[in-house]
Amino acid sequence: MSESIITMRSETYAAKASKLLTRYGLRCRIVSVDPALTSRGCSVGVAVNYYDVKEVKRLLNGANITFGEVLGQREF
Amino acid sequence: MIYLDNGATSFPKPHSVYSEMMKAMKTCGGNPGRGSNTLARRASDTIYKLRECAAEMFGAESENVILTYNATHALNLAIKGLARDGCHILMSDIEHNSVRRPVASLCRQRGCTYDVYPSCGGDAGKIIENLQKLVKDNTKLLVMCHTSNIANLTLPAYEIGKFCRKRGIAYVIDASQSAGHIPVDLKHFGADAVCIPGHKGLYGPAGTGLLIIRDGQMIEGLMEGGSGVNSIEDTMPDFYPDRLEAGTLSAPLAAGLCRGISWVRCVGIQNIHAHECELSGLLLDYLCDMDGIRVYNGGAGQLTSTVLFNVSAIPSVRVGELLDNSGICVRCGLHCSPLAHKTLKTGDGGAVRVSFGAFNTVDHVRRLVDEVHYIKKYEN
Structure with missing residues (x-):
């Protein structure tokens, strides 16, 4: 599966996002983000299907859940 | 043994609180918010479950539920965070030392002053009348003991909130004896912060407390340290709850408190x-x-x-x-x-x-x- 990671402020936001996405039937999981990929060091993100990114961003915005950058496409 | 000291800490706890804590001790052994290994993940989930549960009960967003050691810790965060240097503070005449001492400390260390408003047997009209006489141009904070810890007295949280909103005064509610006994709702009361012990009316374990803070109200913490995120920076994160939660949180305590809240809501x-x-x-x-x-x-x-x-x-x-x-x-x-x-x-x-x-x-x-x-x- 091809995944993208949406960086979140912290575990709390990641958990909130994860619950929301699951409720909408979108597969996701909370992951640690490689500190080398961010400017602030350790962080967490929500890994989602690459093709769901647009919908995920729409849902997060709609629920006022702050998120950061979307990190590329990874193959698993 | 007959235990009639529930105002200090409730006892016994519901059986489910004990079992949930034991389960968390055995199965959520990782460090919440630190890494994504399976046990850390379980511990994080436990913590988040508590935030959600408390947010629903007290009218807040889950990220604005700060886990504290007790109500005193929450009150110190709220009072010291919302006061401004040299400001005037109002507190009721039934306050606990968990309010009186932080306020006195602000007077000694940050040039604040305070006045005590009479609780008037809980009569909203008379309280507001007195507040109008005591309020000053530099009054920036009002603290209210929602329910007295010594007597049969509950103060009108909504009416006092209305008074504060009208004058732009930050409003802190000490819900130590009301949470779990009567409805407490941050939004409905128009409060900036509600401070709650986990081990009294919510039937959680000692060592737990909650600070429920209004969205957008950013305050300084009392401690700095690891937060699991933004690790390169030498300052605490600029968002809740991480800003006010330096160091490792306890998943077993959170599990117990979450179960206590669920029990209270169920009953x-x-x-x-x-x-x-x-x-x-x-x-x-x-x-x-x-x-x-x-x-x-x-x-x-x-x-x-x-x-x-x-x-x-x-x-x-x-x-x-x-x-x-x-x-x-x-x-x-x-x-x-x-x-x-x-x-x-x-x-x-x-x-x-x-x-x-x-x-x-x-x-x-x-x-x-x-x-x-x-x-x-x-x-x-």
């Missing part, structure tokens, strides 16, 4: 309150019929889980000792609330406090009354 706050008031009312009836008993009435016609009294001229601590010898646990003295005792005119020796919980029974009241009769007869 129903109104049912718990009705039960406690029934017991308080019964005890008050008995005590008022006895000669030589002085009952301290906080709010006319109000009933809470607490009854305060003295037995003739016997020092309250002596009464407590004798009751303890008979297997009845109460709390005596000043209850960390000298200000409230002064308001109720209990005298230097304080008084005997009985505070009921969900697990007390009518039989407990009768046993207590029998013992008080006995003490009065033989100790006088």
Whole structure:
């Protein structure tokens, strides 16, 4: 599966996002983000299907859940 | 053993609280918010479950639920975070030392001043009237004890909130004796912060507390340290809850508190309150019929889980000792609330406090009354 990671402020936001996405039937999981990929060091993100990114961003915005950058496409 | 000191900490806890904590100890052994290994993940999930549960109960967003060690910790964060250097603070005349001391410390260290507003037996009109006289141009913070820890008195949280909003005054509610007993809602009350112990009316373990903070109200923490995120920066994150939660959180404690809240919601706050008031009312009836008993009435016609009294001229601590010898646990003295005792005119020796919980029974009241009769007869 091809995944993208949406960086979140912290575990709390990641958990909130994860619950929301699951409720909408979108597969996701909370992951640690490689500190080398961010400017602030350790962080967490929500890994989602690459093709769901647009919908995920729409849902997060709609629920006022702050998120950061979307990190590329990874193959698993 | 009859435990009548639920105002200090509730006991026993619901069985599910014990089992949930044990389960968390055995299965959520990782560090919440630190890494994404399976055990850390489980611990994080446990913490988040508590935030969600508390947010739903107290009218907030889950990220604005800050986990603290107790209500005192939450109050220190809120009071010191919302006060401004040199500002004027208002607090009620029934405040606990967990409010009085941080406010006094602000006066010593940051040039603040304060005034005490009268609780007026909970009469909203009279309280507001007094607040209007006391408020100053530089009043930036008002603290209100929602329900007294020593007497039957609940203050009008909504009306005081309205007063604060109108004047742009930050509003902090100490819900130590109201959370889990009566509805407490940050948004409805228009509060900036609500401070709650986890181990009293919410039936969680000691060592837990909650600071529920208004969205967009950013305050400084009391501690800095690891947060699991933004690790390159030498400052705490600029968002909640991480900003105020330096260091490792306890998943077992969170699991216990979450289960306690769920239990309270399942039984129903109104049912718990009705039960406690029934017991308080019964005890008050008995005590008022006895000669030589002085009952301290906080709010006319109000009933809470607490009854305060003295037995003739016997020092309250002596009464407590004798009751303890008979297997009845109460709390005596000043209850960390000298200000409230002064308001109720209990005298230097304080008084005997009985505070009921969900697990007390009518039989407990009768046993207590029998013992008080006995003490009065033989100790006088």
